[in-house]
Amino acid sequence: MxxxxxxxxxxxxxxxxxxxxxxxxxxxxxxxxxxxxxxxxxxxxxxxxxxxxxxxxxxxxxxxxxxxxxxxxxxxxxxxxxxxxxxxxxxxxxxxxxxxxxxGPPPEAIEAMASKTRAKQLMGIQPLTHVTEADLPVLVKAAAGGGGRGMRVVRRLADLDAELASARAEAASAFGDGEVFVEPYVEDGRHVEVQILADTHGTIRPLGTRDCSLQRRHQKVVEEAPAPGLSEELQQELSTLAVRAARAVDYVGAGTVEFLVADGRAHFLEMNTRLQVEHPVTEAVFGIDLVAEQIRVAEGHPLDIDPPRARGHAVEARLYAEDPSRDWTPQTGRLHRLSVPEGVRLDTGYTDGDDIGVHYDPMLAKIVAYAPTRAEAVRKLASALERAVIHGPVTNRDLLVSSLRHPEFTAARTDTGFYDRHLPELTASAADPHAPLAAALADAHTGPRSRFGGWRNVPSQPQTKRYQMAGEEHEVHYRHTRTGLEADGVRVVHAEEHLVLLEVDGVQRTFEVARYGDQLHVNTTTLTALARFPDPTAQHAPGSLLAPMPGTVVRVADGLTAGTPVKAGDPLLWLEAMKMQHKITAPVTGTLSELHAVPGQQVEPGMLLAVVKEGF
Structure with a gap:
């Protein structure tokens, strides 16, 4: 025992x-x-x-x-x-x-399935060994590990060698194994997987399906169980193939068999010989604890004679520390507060006051909602995310909420191309336009000046505050009058350090404000307070490439030196942060006039990496 x-x-x-x-x-x-x-x-x-x-x-x-x-x-x-x-x-x-x-499973089973190339061969599938124009698009994929690391979609044959090199480096860093392979890329399929559980007595039990189609950069974002809209025949086929894969390697323990479903057909992707990140949705619908089952199986106990039955629906969202206004670069810093409403499950490795570093995955938490129906579970999760308190680095919370409420998702008509089609609209208007004013009014009640009210007997210019929100600067104005604070177009009902009540077009809205240094959180919107008068010495030359995150320069493009002509979008160098590589590209077509980055260099956000002068 x-x-x-x-x-x-x-x-x-x-x-x-x-x-x-x-x-x-x-x-x-x-x-x-x-x-x-x-x-x-x-x-x-x-x-x-x-x-x-x-x-x-x-x-x-x-x-x-x-x-x-x-x-x-x-x-x-x-x-x-x-x-x-x-x-x-x-x-x-x-x-x-x-x-x-x-x-976990026997080492022999891991060995057979850990390499995706060997796993496909075991299931009678051969990877591509020679790529031609006719094969495009193709997917470069790490043979070991998962999580989107070492994965690249290649649509131009000329890009293949560079993407292979980048995928190998990322896979080696994440998994200690740089082997990659190439397979056909199926456009707009659904990512569907089957949870399996097997004991040492020969029982292999499929535990329903999960849909993980909402992916950005091949990283799963939203998962649900069961996968909606599958015919009974397809569900049975998926379960049969999953059991077949497990039995082929004498599998023991919890594992997942992944498929791409397109045109009613199931295409085997891989078998993950471990617990999946998204396992909580299966636990919710089957009413089991998969970790407890793993332990019982490892102790030699047989699975229960009566298999659990699925009931209801569960949806999980992955909360990442990443900034949509900076090309979704991972974010670091102090997580001041993280809490979600009652009634949903929160799995996290952080608590209030923890620091989020640069070395590991940027996922902050998983939030899971369960309900009798899919529609109720989706609504419950969207509402919980919207009301969650997340004070610290910028996150993908707004993307999660808008994704869960998108008509395609609510109608269960999503596929792996969902974000390719909808990402701009899902992130276009997430920030609250009244958040800067609420922040400014709360600021007006903070510090020594607030004790004297800020009112002047002589009329003067309005007070001005500047904030950065969603990558853009916002300037707001307000006045201290005999009757209190006033702002153009908005009635200030109440304002104090942490709470502001505004009336906009006859509707009163409450804004909760928290401040940590220069960072402010107004309800679900994150802002950065800016100096009233910008520092002219902080300006960089046009075409400057600044480090978007702390990390390490792992590679500079071959032959790149000062004076090299470049085209807009050309990759110049690669940064590694949180076990992923991020490509830094030329912002304009012109000449590389300065190159400060060297492989192995540690960089901090805002550090000058290179300068591209427009034109030749």
Whole structure:
């Protein structure tokens, strides 16, 4: 019987596994990098072991250190979570060789399915070995791991070599394996997967379907169970293929078989030999705890004779720290507050006051809503996200809400091309136009000036405040009068430091305001207070490329030096942050007049990387 579990992972999934272990009376052990010493997963575990290493991003890929930590801490079992070494057969063997119980499938099953190329061959599918114009578009994909890392869509043959190189580098960084392969890219299909659970007694049980079609940059954003609108015949085919894949490798434990569904046909993609990020939606509709089932299976118990039945519908949204106004670059900084309304599930690896660093995935949390029907679950999740309090880095919250309320999604007519078609409209008007005024009025009641009211006996110019919101500057004006604050076109009903009540076109609206330094949160809108008079020394020359995030310069385009002619959109260099590579391109057609970035360089947001002078 398992009495203590070490989770060979971090963040949200480590906290989630610990939660089940506590409910089962199992002692919990965390591992942490130097960057994660104060992280939530290290704090909530019964014990935590430091993993030494100078590169925090790679620390959790050191299987030897993790096994040593498990033995030293007295663990009798290891749970891999997802990502990192969760699908590494050598790590699973090392755990077993150390006399520890592995809470996962046999190493042989991992080995057979961990490489997507081998998995496809096992299912009778061959990847492309030579790409021609007729094969386009194609998908470059990492053979190991998932999460969109090492994945690129290639539509021009001339781009293939560069995308292959970029995918290899990203895959090697994320999974310790740079192998990639090429397959046909199916446009506008649905991403549908089947959860399976298998024991050591020969029982393999499919646990319904999930739809994960809402993806941006091949990263899942919204998932739901069951997948809506599938015929009974197709559901049966998907379950049969999933069981076939599991039985082919003598699978044990929880796993997921993924498919692309197009024109009523199922195309096998891969088998993930681990727990999926989106497993909570299956747990909700089947009323089970998949982590508890993993532990029971690892202990040798058979699955229950009577399989659970699916009831209702569940939808999950992934909340990411990323800025839509800066091409969705990952964001770092202090998470001052994170809370969601009652009635929805919150899985997170952060708590109020935690810092979000540059080394790991930018996902802050998963929010899950369950209801008897799909329509109710979708509405419930959208409302919970809209009312959630998220103070800190900019997030994708507004995109999630608008996606859940889009007619295509509410009608269950989405596919993997959803964001290709709708991203601009879904992000065009997310910011509240009255948020800057509310922030300014709240500011007027903050600090020493507020004690004297700010009113002047002599008429003067209105007070002016400047804010940055959704990548744009906004200037607002208000006056202190004998009767209180006034603003053009809006009636100020009430204003204090944290609460402003405005009447707009006869409708009163409440604005809750929180301030942390120069950052303000007005309801769900994030603003940055700007100096009244901009610093002229802070200006950069036209065509300047500034680092959009903290990270590392991993590559500069071949042959790129000062004086090189470039075209708008040409890739110039690549930054790595949060285990993903971000391409920095030329903003205009012209000449590269300055190049300051070098491979291996650590950069901070706003650092000058290069300058492109327009024209030749």
């Amino acid at each position: 398992i009495t203590s579990v070490l989770v060979a992972n971090r963040g949200e999934i480590a906290c989630r596994v610990f939660r089940t272990c506590r409910e089962l009376g199992i002692r919990t052990i965390a591992v942490h990098s130097d960057a994660d010493e104060g992280a939530l997963h290290a704090r909530v575990a019964d014990a935590s072991v430091r993993l030494p290493g100078e590169a925090p991003a790679d620390t959790y890929l050191r299987g030897d250190l993790i096994v040593k930590a498990a033995v030293a801490a007295g663990a009798d079992a290891v749970h891999p979570g997802y990502g990192f070494l969760s699908e590494n057969a050598d790590f699973a063997r090392a755990v077993q060789d150390a006399g520890l119980l592995w809470i």
